[in-house]
Amino acid sequence: MRKTSQSPSAGVPSTGVIAAGLGLLAVAGVAAVAATRPRKPPHGGEDSAPGRTARRSSFGDYTVVGKTVTISKPSRAELYAFWRDFTNLPAFMENLDSVELTGGKQSRWTIKAPGGTVTVDSEIAQEREGELIAWRSVEGSEIDTEGRVTFRDAPGGRGTQVALIVAYKAPFGTAGRLVAKLFQREPNIQARRDLRRFKSLMETGEIATSDNRLNIEEAA
Amino acid sequence: MRALTFHGTQDVRVDTHPDPEIVNPRDAIIQITSTAICGSDLHLYDGVIPAVMKGDILGHEFMGRVIETGPQSTLRKGQRVVVPFTISCGSCFFCGQQQFSACDNSNPVEKRDMSEQLYGTPMSGLFGYSHLTGGYPGGQAEYVRVPYSDVGPIVIEDDSLDDDKVLFLSDILPTGWMAAENAEITNGDTVAVWGAGPVGLFAAQSALLMGAHKVIVIDHYPNRLKLAKGLGCDVINFRESNVREALMEMTGGIGPDAVIDAVGMESHGFSFDNMMDIAKQTVGIGADRASALKQAILAVRKGGRVSIPGVYGGMTDKFPLGALMEKGLSVKAGQTHTQKYMEQLLGMITDGKIDTTFLISHRLPLEQAAEGYRNFKSKQDEFTKVILKPGMGA
Numbered sequence: 118m119r120k121t122s123q124s125p126s127a128g129v130p131s132t133g134v135i136a137a138g139l140g141l142l143a144v145a146g147v148a149a150v151a152a153t154r155p156r157k158p159p160h161g162g163e164d165s166a167p168g169r170t171a172r173r174s175s176f177g178d179y180t181v182v183g184k185t186v187t188i189s190k191p192s193r194a195e196l197y198a199f200w201r202d203f204t205n206l207p208a209f210m211e212n213l214d215s216v217e218l219t220g221g222k223q224s225r226w227t228i229k230a231p232g233g234t235v236t237v238d239s240e241i242a243q244e245r246e247g248e249l250i251a252w253r254s255v256e257g258s259e260i261d262t263e264g265r266v267t268f269r270d271a272p273g274g275r276g277t278q279v280a281l282i283v284a285y286k287a288p289f290g291t292a293g294r295l296v297a298k299l300f301q302r303e304p305n306i307q308a309r310r311d312l313r314r315f316k317s318l319m320e321t322g323e324i325a326t327s328d329n330r331l332n333i334e335e336a337a
Numbered sequence: 338m339r340a341l342t343f344h345g346t347q348d349v350r351v352d353t354h355p356d357p358e359i360v361n362p363r364d365a366i367i368q369i370t371s372t373a374i375c376g377s378d379l380h381l382y383d384g385v386i387p388a389v390m391k392g393d394i395l396g397h398e399f400m401g402r403v404i405e406t407g408p409q410s411t412l413r414k415g416q417r418v419v420v421p422f423t424i425s426c427g428s429c430f431f432c433g434q435q436q437f438s439a440c441d442n443s444n445p446v447e448k449r450d451m452s453e454q455l456y457g458t459p460m461s462g463l464f465g466y467s468h469l470t471g472g473y474p475g476g477q478a479e480y481v482r483v484p485y486s487d488v489g490p491i492v493i494e495d496d497s498l499d500d501d502k503v504l505f506l507s508d509i510l511p512t513g514w515m516a517a518e519n520a521e522i523t524n525g526d527t528v529a530v531w532g533a534g535p536v537g538l539f540a541a542q543s544a545l546l547m548g549a550h551k552v553i554v555i556d557h558y559p560n561r562l563k564l565a566k567g568l569g570c571d572v573i574n575f576r577e578s579n580v581r582e583a584l585m586e587m588t589g590g591i592g593p594d595a596v597i598d599a600v601g602m603e604s605h606g607f608s609f610d611n612m613m614d615i616a617k618q619t620v621g622i623g624a625d626r627a628s629a630l631k632q633a634i635l636a637v638r639k640g641g642r643v644s645i646p647g648v649y650g651g652m653t654d655k656f657p658l659g660a661l662m663e664k665g666l667s668v669k670a671g672q673t674h675t676q677k678y679m680e681q682l683l684g685m686i687t688d689g690k691i692d693t694t695f696l697i698s699h700r701l702p703l704e705q706a707a708e709g710y711r712n713f714k715s716k717q718d719e720f721t722k723v724i725l726k727p728g729m730g731a
Contacts, residue, residue, distance in 0.1 A: 189430050275430055310446045317442045321426040321485070322362060322409060325445045325462065327473040329357040329482050 169282055182305040183282035186316045193268050193277040196319060197247045200266055203239075209314035209324065212307055223255070235259050261286040281312045339727070340394040340478030341706040346384035347714070349707050354394065357474065357482035362409035365486035367420060371500040372399035372476045372703075374713050374723045375508060376534045377648045380602060381467065382710055385625075386650050388451060388468040396477030397422035397464040398507040400493075400500060404480070411487040418490035420483055421675035422508040424462035424473060427488030431461075438672035443484065444471045455651075463672070469650075477706055479727045491679045495687070502686055504724065505539070505693045511678040513539025513599075516646035519669035520595035522547045529553045529584055529593040529636060531629040533561035533572070535696050535722050536646055537599030541570050542691065544597075553587060555580055558718040564696060581636045592638030600629035601647030627653040634660050645670035696722045703727040 169183035188196060199205050203224050207213040214227040214234055222241035227234050238258045243251040243265075253263035262285040271278045317324050342352040357366055375398050380386045400419040403412045412418065425432050429441035443462030444452070452460040452469045462484070465475015474481065483490060493503055513536050520528055520540075528544045530537045533556035541552045545568065554565035555573045562572040573583050584593055602625040630645065634657050637643060643666050661668070685691045698721040701709050709723040 187430060189433060190428065306450070313446045313449075317426075317446070320428045321442050324361075325424075325426075325443050325471070325484065326360060327445055327448065327462070327471045328360055329474050330355060331358060331360055 178286045179284040180286070181282065181284045182308045183280060184309045184312050185278055185280040186312050187271045187275050187278050188316045188319050189276035190320060193270065194247050196277055196279060197250070197268050199319065200315075201244070201250055209318050210307075210311045211314070212311075228260075237262065279312065279315070281308055283308050338479040339703060340474070341396060341703070341710075341725075343381065343389050343393045343395055344391055347382055347711075349382060349395065349710050351704050351706050354474075354478070357480055359405055359407045360482065361484060362407045363485050363487050364407040365403050365410045365412045365483045365490070366405040367399075367401040367418060367476075367481050367483055367490075368404045369399050369401040369476055369479060369481060369727050370417075371401070371504045372396050372478070372725045372727070373504060373507075373509075374398075374477070374706075374709055374725065376536065377466075377601070378710070379714055380648055380650070382714060383603065385602060386467050386469070386648075388472075390468060390472075393465070393467070393472065394474040394478055395465040396475035397466055398504065398509065399464075399476030399481065400504050400507060401481075403486075406486065409487060412490065412492070417493045417496065419493060419503050419506045419679070420464070420476065420481070420490045421506075421511075421679060422464050422466075423489075423672060423675045424464065424471065424484055425489060425676055426485050427676075432488075435674055435677045437461075437674040437676040439674075448472055461672075477703065477725055479703070489676060491683060493683075498687070499694075501694045501697055501724070503683065503693075505535070506675075506679050506682055506686075508673065508675065509535045510539050510682055510691070510693055511675045512536050512646050512673040513541075514543045514678050514682060515671075515673050516540040516597050516599060516644050517543035517547055517549075519642070519644035519646075519671075520544065520597055521642050521669075522549050522595060524548045525550045526594040527551045527553065527588050528595045528597065529555065529633070530570075530597045530599055531555045531633055532599035532601075532647065533558065533565045534599060534717075537597070538564055538568065538696055539693075540597050540599055540644075540646065541565055542568050545569060546685075546690065551587075553584065553593065560718045561721060564721065567695065580632060584636045588638070592636060592641065594638055595642040595644065596633035596637040597644045598630045598633050598647045602626055602649045602651075625649045625651050625653045627656070631655070631657055634664075634666065637664070637666060639664045641666055643668045646673070697724060699723045700729070701725055702729040 169181055203216045204218065206216050212229050214229050217225045219225050224239050226237045226239055228237060237260050238255045239252045240255050241250065242253045243249065247268060249265060249267045251265035254261055262283065264281065264283040267280045269278050314324050338354055338356045339351050340354050342350055344350055359366065378395055381389050381395060403414050403416045403418060406412050406414060423438045424443040425437035425440040426442040431439040431441055438461055440461035444459055448468055448471050449459035460470050462471035462473055464473050465477065491506060516536065517540050522528060522544055526549050528549045530541050530552060533554050537554060541554050544552045552570040553573060554562065554570045555575055556562050557574055557576045562574060565572050571587065573580055627649065634643060645668065682691065686693065698719065699709065701723060703725045706725050709725060713720045713723050
């Protein structure tokens with residue numbers, strides 16, 4: 118299952134993103150934010166459904182996926198702290214090979230992709246202690262993506278509602294092909310599963326599996 | 338290890354598999370001493386539950402000795418335990434409500450999509466019961482890996498209590514008990530139970546313990562009806578009497594206060610809709626044969642309670658929705674919250690208030706498991722409950 122071939126991204130100029138990316142800093146955050154807000158339907162009034170549940174899945178050039186889970190324990194502060202240390206993310210994000218902190222608010226994410234890995238340089242765009250962490254790929258990254266996770270108290274002492282929203286743009290060129298390949302892993306399913314793995318790890322200290330042995334060789 | 342393995346519809350065999358090992362910190366490995374074939378295993382055997390794959394190890398009623406523990410398990414090597422068939426983490430919202438069979442974490446993330454599509458929310462994990470419920474290898478085997486071993490298994494301290502007396506804490510005894518609890522029995526109630534299989538018999542026994550005035554058990558196997566009579570129940574053989582008419586007459590024209598469907602998706606009977614459902618099951622459309630439930634809904638009194646421990650997996654046609662609404666019925670169903678009941682029921686077994694051994698008809702070595710399935714399926718009157726003993730010489 119774990120593939121160790123060399124990264125196909127080495128030395129590939131990511132012109133597609135740079136060309137498309139001039140407007141990125143201005144755009145960054147918009148798609149994911151739009152997806153968190155209630156939206157105004159054409160008939161007026163305001164729909165209480167979050168934007169990410171819209172029947173359309175793209176906002177401008179961005180495709181947006183997102184999911185919410187309720188996590189009964191530990192506390193909201195501890196859930197936040199675990200996520201905020203990005204080096205913890207590969208413990209529950211299946212597609213993530215590793216995260217390296219590269220200084221300040223920046224980190225380098227190595228993502229598994231068919232035939233190798235893709236790296237994304239990411240920076241924290243916004244954070245509010247115990248409430249919200251938003252990140253986005255920096256200019257020149259191979260993938261134009263942004264994400265945010267929000268934490269809020271669930272009603273009735275049920276713990277914390279954690280919502281993960283990921284937006285990405287599939288640009289042209291080499292990077293575009295990479296993204297297309299990468300996202301054949303169904304980002305919607307991945308986001309949902311990653312979030313549920315986070316919940317399981319936090320609530321139970323482990324991630325459930327029906328495998329009877331530690332090293333099951335998989336053909337794929 | 339040796340384990341009973343699914344090969345296809347009505348084709349199970351004892352094969353050799355790699356021994357299980359500790360995978361997660363809370364795991365334990367159990368060496369199985371007794372493991373039963375459940376009536377619901379016959380749904381798998383008959384191929385009417387989806388997502389059972391060739392090579393799957395079946396079995397969800399088992400007990401044995403702890404031989405290995407993960408670092409977070411609270412069990413100790415050598416302890417004798419009965420393992421609940423429901424796999425429950427003990428720490429999610431649902432487990433916190435004692436709704437253990439709704440555990441939010443036990444069905445592995447990558448296995449949940451199918452049951453979420455089918456039911457709207459994913460099911461929790463069960464041992465040996467298809468990939469809808471996690472694809473966990475089951476306990477009709479020499480060894481089993483038990484996740485969350487710190488919250489599931491109940492330790493049997495008293496070695497003088499035979500396996501036969503406590504094994505059914507794993508499923509059918511709590512299932513029968515919860516079925517009766519869901520029928521919300523009060524003194525003076527008459528309760529009708531469809532199906533004199535192990536769950537129906539335990540439900541009948543539980544209903545009497547909960548103060549039912551009368552329990553009426555409906556089946557067509559004379560030997561099973563005899564077991565029900567032995568518990569102090571009235572019985573109706575549906576091949577010989579008109580069930581609804583009989584129930585009305587036996588309840589002074591009111592109808593039973595509560596009804597329990599302990600039959601589930603493969604009910605017998607010759608009604609037209611049942612024949613249609615058989616045809617659909619045969620071609621794979623997955624319509625549950627629900628004639629027992631339909632009959633129960635028509636038979637129950639107005640404002641009565643309907644309890645469904647019988648297993649259903651898909652859709653059903655010609656459901657008497659109008660009767661449900663117009664009669665003002667309430668319905669309770671569900672896989673058993675096993676962990677909630679084990680300790681209380683162990684106490685009742687120890688005190689001699691509940692006997693579980695009366696329905697055991699056969700004890701076989703694990704190697705003869707396939708024969709056990711065949712006979713449990715085809716000779717239901719004689720084979721009321723089959724226990725497999727991995728340690729028993731063939």
